[in-house]
Structure formats: C-alpha cells, structure tokens
Amino acid sequence: MRHLISTADLDAISANLLLDTAERLKQALLGREVRKLPTLRGRTVVTLFYEDSTRTRVSFEIAGKWMSADVINVSARGSSVAKGESLRDTAATLAAAGADCVIIRHPASGAAQRLVDWGGSINLAQRAPSVVNAGDGIHEHPTQALLDAATLRERLGSIAGRRIGIVGDVLHSRVARSNVFLLTTLGAEVVLIAPPTLLPVGVADWPCQVGHHLDAELAGLDAVMMLRVQAERMRGGFFPSAREYSIGYALTQRRLDMLPEHAVVLHPGPMVRGMEIASLVADSPRSAVLEQVRNGVHVRMAVLYHLLAGAPEDRG
Amino acid sequence: MASSWRARGDQPGVVSTELLSAADVARTIARIAHQIIEKTSFEPSNAADVVLLGLPTRGVPLARRLAAAIAEFTGGAPGVGILDATLYRDDLRRRPARSLEPTALPDGGVDDRLVVLVDDVLFSGRTVRAALDALRDHGRPRAVQLAVLVDRGHRELPIRADYVGKNVPTARAEQIAVLLTEVDGRDAVLLRRPQEADRQGGTGRPGGTG
Numbered sequence: 001m002r003h004l005i006s007t008a009d010l011d012a013i014s015a016n017l018l019l020d021t022a023e024r025l026k027q028a029l030l031g032r033e034v035r036k037l038p039t040l041r042g043r044t045v046v047t048l049f050y051e052d053s054t055r056t057r058v059s060f061e062i063a064g065k066w067m068s069a070d071v072i073n074v075s076a077r078g079s080s081v082a083k084g085e086s087l088r089d090t091a092a093t094l095a096a097a098g099a100d101c102v103i104i105r106h107p108a109s110g111a112a113q114r115l116v117d118w119g120g121s122i123n124l125a126q127r128a129p130s131v132v133n134a135g136d137g138i139h140e141h142p143t144q145a146l147l148d149a150a151t152l153r154e155r156l157g158s159i160a161g162r163r164i165g166i167v168g169d170v171l172h173s174r175v176a177r178s179n180v181f182l183l184t185t186l187g188a189e190v191v192l193i194a195p196p197t198l199l200p201v202g203v204a205d206w207p208c209q210v211g212h213h214l215d216a217e218l219a220g221l222d223a224v225m226m227l228r229v230q231a232e233r234m235r236g237g238f239f240p241s242a243r244e245y246s247i248g249y250a251l252t253q254r255r256l257d258m259l260p261e262h263a264v265v266l267h268p269g270p271m272v273r274g275m276e277i278a279s280l281v282a283d284s285p286r287s288a289v290l291e292q293v294r295n296g297v298h299v300r301m302a303v304l305y306h307l308l309a310g311a312p313e314d315r316g
Numbered sequence: 317m318a319s320s321w322r323a324r325g326d327q328p329g330v331v332s333t334e335l336l337s338a339a340d341v342a343r344t345i346a347r348i349a350h351q352i353i354e355k356t357s358f359e360p361s362n363a364a365d366v367v368l369l370g371l372p373t374r375g376v377p378l379a380r381r382l383a384a385a386i387a388e389f390t391g392g393a394p395g396v397g398i399l400d401a402t403l404y405r406d407d408l409r410r411r412p413a414r415s416l417e418p419t420a421l422p423d424g425g426v427d428d429r430l431v432v433l434v435d436d437v438l439f440s441g442r443t444v445r446a447a448l449d450a451l452r453d454h455g456r457p458r459a460v461q462l463a464v465l466v467d468r469g470h471r472e473l474p475i476r477a478d479y480v481g482k483n484v485p486t487a488r489a490e491q492i493a494v495l496l497t498e499v500d501g502r503d504a505v506l507l508r509r510p511q512e513a514d515r516q517g518g519t520g521r522p523g524g525t526g
Contacts, residue, residue, distance in 0.1 A: 001413075017415060024416040028400065031425065034453045039403040067403075305403075310413030 001306045003131045005112050007142045007182035015149070015185055021302035022150050022295065029066070029298075040069035043308050046099040047134070048090065050076040050106045055269055055293050056134050056144070060103050063300035069308070072099075091115050094129065101130040101308055109137030109174075130307040138172050138200075138233065143303060144268050145178035147296040149186060151288050152223055154295070155264045160187030165217055167193045168227035168249055168276050171200050172234070175268045176227060180208050193217055195248065197238045214249055218258040225266040226251050226277045242275060252278045256286060264288050329511050332493075335484060336505035341465070341496075344481040345378070348463055349385035351479050355461075356430055360392025364422070367395035367429050367457075371447055372417035374436035377498035378465060382434060395422035399433070399454075401446035421454060431457040432478075436494035438464040441475035466505055468492045 001014065010018075029035050045064040047057055057073065064071035074094070076082065081090060087106070094102055104112050112133035119128030135141040153159055164183055170176045170192050183190050190208040192199065203210055211217050218224070229245065239245045251265065259265075265277075265287040273279045282289060336344065352358065356366050366386075370379030376398050387393040400417040408414070433447050444462060451460065463479035468486045484492060484507065491508040495501075 021416050024400070024418055025403075028403065028416075028419040031421075032454055036453065037403045038449070039408065306413045309408050311409055311411050 003112075003116050004142050004303055004307065005116060005131065005133045006140045007145050007178045007185070008140075010142075010182065010185060012185050012187070015146075015182060018146055018299070018302050018306065019150050019153060021305060022146070022298040023153075025301045025305070026295075026298040035066055037067050039309050040064065040067040040304060043069045043100045044072065044098055045069045045101045045103065045304065045308075046072045046074055046094050046129075047103045048074045048094065048105070049134070050081070050087075050104075050111075051135065053105055053134070055296060056105065056141075059293065059296040060132075060134065060143075060300050062297050063304055066297070067301055067304060069101075069304065087111065087114065088118055091118055095119065099129045101132065101304065103132040103134050104136070105134040106136050109139035111136045112140075127312060132303060132307070135174055137174065138177075139174050140178045141174040141268075142178050142182070143296070143300055144175050145182040146303070147292055147299040148175075148179055148225065148266055148268070149182055150295040150299050151266065151292045152183075152188075152264065154291070155288055156222055156262070159183065161189075162222040163189045163191065163220055165191050165193050165211075165214075165221045165224045166227065167214060167224060167251070169198045169229045169238075170194045170203070170227065171198045171238075172230040173227045176225075179225065180206050184208065191217060191221075193249070195239055195245075214255065215258065218255055219260065221259060221263055223264040223266060224251065224259065225268070226271075227268070228270060228272055229276055246275060250274075250276050250278065251281050253280050256281050256284065259286075266292060268292070330491075330508045331511055333507045333509075334504055335466075335492075335507050336482060338503035341503040341505065344465065345381050346385055348465075348479045348481055349382050349389060352382065352432060352461075352463065353386055353390060355478065356432075358386065358390055358392070358394070360390045363387075363390075363392030364395050364424065365429055366432065367397060367422055367426055368432050368434055368463075369397045369399040369421075369426075369447075369451075371433060371435040371443060372398060372400050374494055374496050374499055375434045377496050378436060378463075379432075379434040380498075382432075382463065395424075395429070397421045399447055399450055401443060401450040404446035404449040406442060406446065425455045426451065426457045427455040428458050430459050430461070432461045432463050434463045436465050436496075437492050438462070438467045438475075438477050438480075439470055439492075441471045441473035444475050445473050465494055466492050 047060055049057055061071050104115055112131055115131045133140055133142055156162055166176050180190050184207045191211055192208055193211045193214050267289050271277055271282055368379040368383050370376035379396055383394050383396045398418055398420045400419045402414050402416050461478040464477045465481040467477055467480045467483050493506040493508055495504045497503055
C-alpha cells in the first residue's frame with residue numbers, strides 16, 4: 001500500500017488487514033505504562049489541513065506520535081497558504097522538506113488524488129511522500145470509514161451479513177460514501193436513509209439500497225450511522241426547516257426503542273444534539289461515539305504502519 | 317505478508333532430515349519444563365510469579381505446553397501470554413510491512429515477575445532483542461530468561477538461551493523447521509538443505525527468523 005485515497009481502492013483482504021492491525025495495536029497498547037512504539041522512528045508525517053477538524057487531526061497526530069514518527073501540523077491559516085500559495089506549491093515544499101507522508105484534508109473533492117499525481121512529477125532525489133486522504137470535499141474520508149468498521153466489528157462481532165443504515169445528509173457526506181464502499185466490500189448490506197433532496201445524483205449506481213422512511217427501516221438494522229447536517233456546505237433549501245428535518249430523520253429515544261436490542265448507534269461527529277440525534281440517545285450505552293474516537297487512533301496507527309513501516313514496494 | 321517463510325510443508329529440491337521426532341519433541345518439552353522448575357525455584361503456592369511469554373508463531377503453543385507440563389509436575393500453573401515484537405524489529409524497513417500477531421499478557425502484567433520468553437528456534441538473536449525491547453515497554457520484570465526448542469547458532473547479537481532443547485550446528489543455507497501440531501498438524505524438527513548445496517550462500521535468510 002502506497003497511498004490511502006478512497007475505500008473503493010481497498011479489497012476485502014487489505015481492508016481486513018488494516019482492521020486486524022488496528023485491533024492488534026490496540027491489544028499491544030492496552031494497559032501499558034509507556035504508550036510508545038519505536039516502529040516509525042525517523043519518519044516524518046505532516047498533517048495538512050485546509051478545513052477545521054478536532055478528532056481527525058488529533059487522532060492522526062496521536063497515532064503518529066505513539067509510533068515515534070515526527071508529526072508536524074500545518075493548517076491553512078497561519079501558513080503560506082494564507083499568503084496565496086497554491087496547493088501544488090505547498091505540497092512540493094513539504095516533499096522537498098522531507099515529509100514521508102502527507103495527511104491532507106481539503107474542501108475540494110479530489111485534492112488528495114491531485115497530490116498523488118503531482119508526487120510523480122515532482123523531481124526529487126527521495127521518493128514522493130505517501131498521501132492519506134483525511135477528507136476531501138464531499139468525496140471520501142477513508143480512515144473514518146475504517147474506524148466505523150472497527151467499531152462495528154468490535155460491538156457486533158462481525159460485519160459480513162449485517163444491515164447498516166446511514167441516515168441523514170448523504171449528499172454532503174464523504175463519510176457516507178467511504179462507508180458504502182468499505183462496508184459492502186466487507187460483506188455488509190448498506191441502506192441510505194435520507195430525504196430525496198439530500199441524496200446525491202447517481203446514488204442508484206452505488207452498491208447499496210436507498211430508503212426515505214427511517215421508522216420503516218429501524219427494526220431491520222444492526223447498526224445505524226447518523227450523519228451531521230452539513231449546514232456549511234448548503235446553499236439553498238434542502239428541507240423546509242430544521243424542525244421538520246428532525247421530525248423525519250433525527251434519532252430520538254422513541255426511534256432508539258424501535259431498533260433491535262443489539263443494534264449500535266454511530267455518529268462520525270461532530271454531533272449537533274437535538275438536530276440529527278437526541279442528547280439522551282447520544283449518551284446512551286447503545287451509542288459508540290467515544291469508542292469510534294478511540295478506535296480512530298488505532299486505525300490511523302494501522303494505516304501509518306502499512307504505509308510507512310515496511311520497505312517501499314514501488315517508487316512513484 | 318509473511319507467508320513464504322512460514323511455509324513448512326515439504327518443498328521440491330530440498331532434502332529434509334528429521335532431527336527430532338514427535339516423541340523427542342514431547343520429551344524435550346518435558347525436560348525444559350523440569351529445568352524451568354529447578355532454575356526458577358518454582359513454587360506452586362506462588363505460581364503466578366513465573367510468566368511464560370510465547371513469541372509468535374510457534375513460541376505461543378510451546379509456551380502453553382511448557383506451562384501445562386509445569387502445572388502437571390508441580391500442581392501450580394504459571395502465567396502464560398503472547399508477546400508479538402514485530403513493531404520492535406530492526407528489519408522492518410527491509411521488507412514489505414508485516415502483519416501483526418496478537419499480544420496478550422496474563423492478568424497483573426509482568427512487573428516484578430520472572431518472565432521466560434519462549435521461541436521455537438534461536439538463530440540471529442534479533443527476534444529476542446526485539447522482544448526484550450517490547451517487554452520493557454510493558455513493564456519491569458524481576459528477571460527475564462529465554463527458552464528455545466532449537467539453538468541453531470549464527471548469533472548476530474550477544475544473546476544466549478537459558479533453556480535449550482537441542483543444539484544444532486547448521487550452515488546458513490540450511491533451514492530448521494519446527495513443526496507443532498497446533499500450527500502444522502504434527503510435531504517434528506526438520507533440518508532442510510537445498511539439494512544443490514550452496515553452502516557459502518546465505519544471502520537470503522531462510523527459515524528460523526531469529
């Protein structure tokens with residue numbers, strides 16, 4: 001593995017390898033006084049964030065540091081990006097400065113892939129950095145999907161054959177897209193549940209089912225993943241009012257009771273309590289929100305391990 | 317993925333000699349168990365003071381068998397666990413990323429206990445070095461000892477075993493294959509040498525990773 005751009009690039013073998021590695025890293029660190037592994041000593045990891053983030057950035061930084069990589073954080077604010085430097089020049093600068101891995105979050109879909117393409121053309125003595133997509137526009141967020149899968153595997157015991165509902169603003173959600181590919185690759189059945197205005201064009205071609213009525217689907221789900229309504233990406237009316245959205249698609253206590261006993265509630269965060277998820281539900285033992293964050297660190301360690309620890313497989 | 321160096325079935329172009337039969341393996345394990353009891357002054361009343369940590373892959377069933385033998389001989393069961401040292405290896409960058417094996421320490425960890433690392437073959441000593449480093453991050457044992465079924469020589473580090481099942485002088489091009497029922501379906505120790513004996517070879521690192 002050289003880069004991680006999309007979960008569609010992962011086959012079942014490599015996806016399971018990443019999840020197994022994450023689980024073993026978690027075991028290896030469990031109850032330890034010294035949460036530090038020497039595995040990535042001397043490797044330099046740069047997080048390049050053009051959008052705000054708490055959990056993704058922090059967990060990538062912790063993941064790198066627990067494996068002894070040198071982690072440097074660059075945010076658009078406070079860097080030369082604010083002076084007008086292009087993404088391409090910033091990327092070339094980081095590569096020239098010696099980054100082994102660039103973790104990028106960018107508002108434009110496809111930004112991470114551009115970095116990979118440019119890496120091949122930048123003429124450097126050393127090899128181009130590995131690129132990890134930490135969210136590009138409304139395209140993909142592969143490590144989020146991996147940590148969701150890790151959490152589901154932990155809570156449910158298995159993913160194959162499970163039915164998982166993804167509810168809410170699918171249109172603007174890179175999390176939904178990454179999860180649809182990954183979870184179906186792992187053998188799950190995915191159903192997207194959203195008002196028609198919040199489903200992307202072409203969703204019929206995705207490897208999943210589509211529904212519009214949350215209440216009708218709940219009883220058949222093993223897990224329900226609530227998505228945040230991404231007001232910052234919305235121009236125009238996607239639904240009449242926040243209240244009306246909540247009535248149709250929020251996970252309330254009443255709806256929680258309609259889920260099977262074993263079903264798990266996931267949310268990629270940040271949660272807007274009262275909008276897509278009721279506070280009581282978010283804090284209930286059925287919710288795995290904080291486990292998701294914890295697993296996020298181990299999953300990102302696994303990704304960095306497989307990208308950076310071994311011998312280079314190819315140059316380019 | 318480390319599949320090629322784990323292949324322990326019969327291979328074409330390789331001559332295999334059986335060094336230990338299934339009965340020999342059983343006897344050897346019993347002998348090492350007795351030596352551990354003697355050398356650690358094993359007390360059934362304080363059995364958890366001794367912890368056997370198997371190094372994956374075949375050190376794990378070996379550690380379990382040693383613990384079972386010690387329990388049979390003394391009536392006290394020592395702690396057993398698994399220590400995967402892959403993340404501490406010094407040759408990670410020389411090959412594609414390896415998959416990790418599980419790690420599981422007994423309840424109470426390793427602090428102030430006597431830890432016996434258990435592996436199938438002692439070769440370069442690099443796996444044991446990595447395991448010592450890993451162990452240090454898990455706690456501070458009172459002492460650490462090493463038990464191996466076969467010592468084949470060719471040490472690259474100042475490491476020696478406290479308990480050795482069998483010393484086997486080997487050429488670098490030869491391979492020692494320890495077969496255990498839990499992993500391979502039968503018990504045996506084989507010496508394998510390539511038919512066109514390339515005794516000076518040894519550029520590769522066949523079998524027994526250390």
